[in-house]
Amino acid sequence: MIDHTGIGVADVARSAAFYDAALGALGLRRAMQLPQDTGADGIGYGRDYPIFWIDRFHPHGVRQHTAFAATSRAQVDAFHAAAVAAGGTDNGPPGLRGVETGYPAGYYAAFVLDPDGNNIEAVFREPSR
Numbered sequence: 001m002i003d004h005t006g007i008g009v010a011d012v013a014r015s016a017a018f019y020d021a022a023l024g025a026l027g028l029r030r031a032m033q034l035p036q037d038t039g040a041d042g043i044g045y046g047r048d049y050p051i052f053w054i055d056r057f058h059p060h061g062v063r064q065h066t067a068f069a070a071t072s073r074a075q076v077d078a079f080h081a082a083a084v085a086a087g088g089t090d091n092g093p094p095g096l097r098g099v100e101t102g103y104p105a106g107y108y109a110a111f112v113l114d115p116d117g118n119n120i121e122a123v124f125r126e127p128s129r
Contacts, residue, residue: 006044006055011115021083022086029046031047031049089113093110108123
């Protein structure tokens with residue numbers, strides 16, 4: 001199982017403004033910053049401890065894809081709205097994804113490109129009936 005992950009970004013401060021808003025809509029916050037007082041080198045997002053990092057140490061421009069679990073359709077919607085308002089680019093509005101395109105039934109998601117072009121997703125997997 002994965003404990004934490006992260007991506008390199010060109011400008012930590014610029015990306016932090018995006019991720020503060022987008023991940024804040026999912027209930028995540030800045031859990032750690034490096035250096036501790038400014039976060040100029042890296043910021044870890046999570047609830048109790050960092051699960052997702054943005055930093056200046058890893059290569060950026062690789063075009064990563066990261067999906068975050070949402071607890072409801074409304075949270076997916078809020079993620080998308082906050083991410084776009086914070087400068088992200090819509091890469092797939094909130095909605096159910098079709099099983100005919102390879103998604104499982106009940107896959108409700110939204111996709112946004114971050115300031116470096118990474119595809120960031122929020123997904124709510126509806127319970128099977």
